Amino acid sequence: VTAGVSVGVLGASGYAGAEVLRICAGHPGLEVAHAGGDKNAGAPVSALYPHLAQAYPDLVFEPEIPAGLDLVFLALPHGLSGQLIADLDAGVVIDLAADFRHDESFAYGLVELFRDEIAVATRVAVPGCYVTAAVLAMAPLLKEELAEPEGIVVDAYSGVTGAGSEPKAGTMFASVAESMTAYGLLDHRHTPEMESALTRHVGRPVELLFTPHLAPANRGILATCYLRPTGGESTEDLLGFMASHYKAEPFVEVSERIPVTKNTLGSNSVHLTVRRDPRTGWIIVISALDNLVKGAAGQAVQCANLVLGLEETTGLTTTGVYP
Amino acid sequence: VTAGVSVGVLGASGYAGAEVLRICAGHPGLEVAHAGGDKNAGAPVSALYPHLAQAYPDLVFEPEIPAGLDLVFLALPHGLSGQLIADLDAGVVIDLAADFRHDESFAYGLVELFRDEIAVATRVAVPGCYVTAAVLAMAPLLKEELAEPEGIVVDAYSGVTGAGSEPKAGTMFASVAESMTAYGLLDHRHTPEMESALTRHVGRPVELLFTPHLAPANRGILATCYLRPTGGESTEDLLGFMASHYKAEPFVEVSERIPVTKNTLGSNSVHLTVRRDPRTGWIIVISALDNLVKGAAGQAVQCANLVLGLEETTGLTTTGVYP
Amino acid sequence: VTAGVSVGVLGASGYAGAEVLRICAGHPGLEVAHAGGDKNAGAPVSALYPHLAQAYPDLVFEPEIPAGLDLVFLALPHGLSGQLIADLDAGVVIDLAADFRHDESFAYGLVELFRDEIAVATRVAVPGCYVTAAVLAMAPLLKEELAEPEGIVVDAYSGVTGAGSEPKAGTMFASVAESMTAYGLLDHRHTPEMESALTRHVGRPVELLFTPHLAPANRGILATCYLRPTGGESTEDLLGFMASHYKAEPFVEVSERIPVTKNTLGSNSVHLTVRRDPRTGWIIVISALDNLVKGAAGQAVQCANLVLGLEETTGLTTTGVYP
Amino acid sequence: VTAGVSVGVLGASGYAGAEVLRICAGHPGLEVAHAGGDKNAGAPVSALYPHLAQAYPDLVFEPEIPAGLDLVFLALPHGLSGQLIADLDAGVVIDLAADFRHDESFAYGLVELFRDEIAVATRVAVPGCYVTAAVLAMAPLLKEELAEPEGIVVDAYSGVTGAGSEPKAGTMFASVAESMTAYGLLDHRHTPEMESALTRHVGRPVELLFTPHLAPANRGILATCYLRPTGGESTEDLLGFMASHYKAEPFVEVSERIPVTKNTLGSNSVHLTVRRDPRTGWIIVISALDNLVKGAAGQAVQCANLVLGLEETTGLTTTGVYP
DSSP states (O other), rough: SSEEEEEEEEETSSSSHHHHHHHHHHHHTEEEEEEETTTTTSSSSHHHOGTTTTOTTTEEEEEEOOOOEEEEEOOOTTTTHHHHHGGGOOOEEOOSEEETTTTTTEOOHHHHHHHEEEEEEEEEEEOOOHHHHHHHHHHHHTTTSSSSSSSSSEEEEOOGGGGGGGGOOGGBBHEEEEEOOOSSTTTHHHHHHHHHHHHHHHSSOOOOEEEEESSSSSSOEEEEEEBBSSSSSOOOHEEEEEEEETTTOEEEEOOOOOBBGGGGGTSOOOEEEEEEEETTTTEEEEEEEEETIIIIHHHHHHHHHHTTTTTTTTOOOSSOOOO | OOOOEEEEEEESSSSHHHHHHHHHTTTTTTTHHHHHEEEETTSBBHHHHHGGTTTTTBBESSSOOOOTTTEEEEOOTHHHHHHGGGOEEEEEEEESSSTTOOOSSSOOOOOHHHHHHHHSEEEEOOOOOOHHHHHHHHHHHHTSSBBBBSSSEEEEEEEEEOOOOOOOOGGGHHHHHOOOOSSTTOOOTTHHHHHHHHHHHHHOOOOOEEEEEEESSSSSSEEEEEEBBBOOOOOOHHHHHHHHHHOTTEEEEEEEEEEEGGTTTOOOOOOEEEEOTTOOOOEEEEEETTIIIIIIHHHHHHHHHHTTTTTTTTTTOOOOOOO | SSSOOOEEEEETTTTHHHHHHHHHHHHHTEEEEEOSSSTTSSHHHHHGGGGGGOOOOTTTESSSSOTTEEEEEEOOTTTTTHHHGGGOOOEEEEEEESTTTOOOTTTEEHHHHHHHHHHHHHEEEEOOOHHHHHHHHHHHHTTTSOOSSSSSSEEEOOOGGGSSSSSOOGGGGHHHTOOEEOSTTTOTHHHHHHHHHHHHHHSSSSEEEEEEEESSSSSSSEEEEEOOSSSSSOHHHHHHHHHTTTTOOOOOOOOOOOOGGGGGGSOOOOEEEEEETTOOEEEEEEEEOOOTTIIIIHHHHHHHHHHSSSOOOOOOOOOOOOO | SSEEEEEEETTTTTHHHHHHHHHHHHHEEEEEEEEEETTTTTBHHHHHHHGGTEEEEEEEEEEOOOOEEEEEOOOOOOTTHHHHHHGEEEEEEEEETTTTTTTTEEOOOOOOHHHHHHHHSSSOOOHHHHHHHHHHHHHHHHHSSSSSSSSSSEEEEEEEGGGSSSOEEEEEEEHHHHEEOOSSSSOOOOOOEEEHHHHHHHHOOOOEEEEEOOOOOSSSSEEEEEEESSSOOOHHHHHHHHHHHTTTTEEEEEEESOGGGGGGTOOOOEEEEEEOTTTTEEEEEEEEETTTTIIIIIHHHHHHHHTTTTTTTTTOOOOOOOO
């Protein structure tokens, strides 16, 4: 595999699709040949996204997908990938939506857990942003049986871009700025995805309650996960275990420092810490990531690198844009 | 008791003290005669707080507390109230700091739980902002034994004014904007205060794990509380119980709507909702309030109204400044 | 005129209309009898605006305007007031839209300039938010011929609520947060309104260039106005002149302090300062206000108070909610 | 010159210094060998800046500057560069402070205007952020004598990082969020720097009034510049002239689109537009950039690339992190 892999991005007018374009602009091995966007068909990408104007001066949103692309990223609203997959003529397909996350013909694109499967796949379904944050936080503890697979609470806050680019009352500046709230109580679609990814990885049923919240920020997910311990490991033990477990991972940072979403802005990294409360017994794991990068487009490119046989970190950074 | 109660505000240069001044400006029965502020002594209040310039054109920060004030609000950093209380010559003292919250010579100023004690007191210690949010959310369920007094998780986010007005690296705009993080893991000072207030009200030991977080907002606390149920009450049952319990309270709003901190901005109200997850069993109670009003200055004025025999709602509003 | 004036608010589902409701909730002489809102007809006001839930527990958006209201506030999108005015049966009409701002059958509701006309009117057209900020900043200097009526530049920034409550791509959190931009270059509709209000007040043609900008804030307008001087007045002279000119105005604060929009949040005040640059000659006047209060709903209530013969400041505050 | 240029960053604990580190982390030809930071001496860079933890796992703030570095970036508070320059043993010095901006032994690092001088220099003084925004906006028009060199108004807003990393009352989140204000009226230090850079480039005296403002954003400068025309060029003429003038510049984007600071976040680009108001005659030029990149660290690296004979764009991007 060499530079010159021809890439199509469907749903390029959405935030995740635009983020795929941004990352591809700095990626030496991927060359964007097509930007799909029905509603904006015919308009230059730069008109909707001036931050991409210099990288893609001539790219125009097109309604028709050309045949024979080497790689297609699907960044469409949930439900659309499933409709067009049958007609899609592309060597590699990386889907960012939920459509194929439970489909066995797709590898599940959570690289740190399923790297080997992804590397040999040509179809990958990238997990959701909350799922990536929560599963990377808890998987090692559950796999190693240091925490109970039941009674888990995942309390997480997301920046607004997680809600998509379609104008809605709930995502207007005046609704969000200076505000905090919860949503999707009890039945958020990411709950079964978290449980199923963990269950599959751990090998026994994992049950949890997930409460998503909205914070007045563009990007970022902070997941605070509460688990019951199985044994007597201290904070020090758990920090050592997690650091050791993720030592070789280029995009996971384990530290005693409490993660701060802002440090991950624009980077593909997850920042993690863990504590054991000696008083109440609870284990707390906290993770932070950029929902559009490690939670979407960056993870998709990480998967693409694996599938294409490129260095896994190509075109991705661990360095956030701070402050 | 009539209009013309002379009021001193110590620590008026801090956010909570300035908020007491703001509320007093619209209160027909309280007349500010003294604004204390050592560091700013000699400066007009309007120089530090131009939003108060028209309400208090001639008020100046003074280092010395005059004798004989009818009422003093103490809005000082924790630890200072205890040092000066012995020399304080004032009919009524309302302390916003932690110094006397565990002192039996002070009534505990969480009005909805301890109204009768406050009404006959002349010394009141107002609870912390997180404590008010969490305790009002959980007290009815625990008192009625609808939830277990152990295994509780309180996951809460606060706006930045909760960290005080002293410039610090962690409260700069560039540290906070576009960011989410946790702090005070395991040992935040509000944890024992929550437990002790609940234990005292409920009559049996309550144990919980509290995790405070910082959100990029000026004001607001959103507390998401997780409790194990004792019985089989549904969401509908719990909403009915909470609504009925708080029906007569002027500053508690129970609704099926998920609370949003922004709706409480500048108001003295707490917004509450509750859910029962039929799948995992957890009860979730969510509360929202303005940390500087119901979480500090507004609650202090509510206590003062009770002590002075005024209508409890005088000078306070239930209407947030939205959006 | 007494308490019990029955009030209708048309367009109550928009931000300005909701702000009229908020102010009326604390106004002892106005009683809201009707909230109009076609799109939300049948829904409780509290469902759309939970910050008003306790103030108006039973108020429902209604499509039909009842006859015989004492006072109607029109907070409709521009163009609609003109369509329904003929059929409107109400003693007093205060319009917040642009429809009648150039209509001689309406008083122009910029109180500080046209108080006497408003006091005897029953129809008032309240000026736009930018116009209020810029005109109050410049009118005294132009009237007194201290500045040239030509070559003026008004460079102003507004918070997002000025763009209305309808979801649009440009007012989403992700479009606005962390961003600054200009809009409406050269031909913003407020330009002729500024010129005409100033021309009428000053008595000779005033010409200016106005550039509106969008800032990542909910509320607030900061207008920085540049004028050429006619004479040699210094900063000190100009500050003295402005302070003296506005001395009796309850809602104008002149100070050497540079205005900060945040200090006016929720208040009906305008904060002003002025400078003379000895080097380039320019006079700079800076004004700050809350676009939904002094820039819309508060000014409307101020006009209503005048029309009804109430104290002009009734139900309004000069104290911002800071920080 | 090859990869392996050893780099020292003095003042690496400040925002501009940290941004130099961030950019160097992705630069193939610069290798950071030293991070200076007196106050934080001995602490790991990752402790203060976790966003750099993976890029520089072992880098520690050091008080002493090693001898023999190939290149030193000075990102110190104004005044310190001047003190240490005599003792500085480094092949190339790029200063981000004001100390040498008027010193003839330093090239003035505004690349688009003084590229040839920079390319042959070993000492470069990088201009301030406001200066870069305003000068790039106006220089072509003034040089070509399309606009008068007097009577100019520059009205600009900056994000908060421009005020530095030292905690101050005015840069706290609670002071800035939801707020707009002006500062440095009449005498901001960037005024003479703008005038002198323009005067030198244009070859005749340029005089302007500059008013800086603070916006609630982390990064970004939006400069709105008002000039009097010399002739009758229309908006179309001026857009064509500017586009043509900057056509070959990799980091200047001229468009009819109104610049938006957010589109430049993390990129080294300046976005520009221009208008001619047919009514009042004014020419308006608007520019947007990231104050820490094109306004500081990015421009410094752009200069370093020139001095070192590297491709000018190495390690820099034109693609903003949006949204």
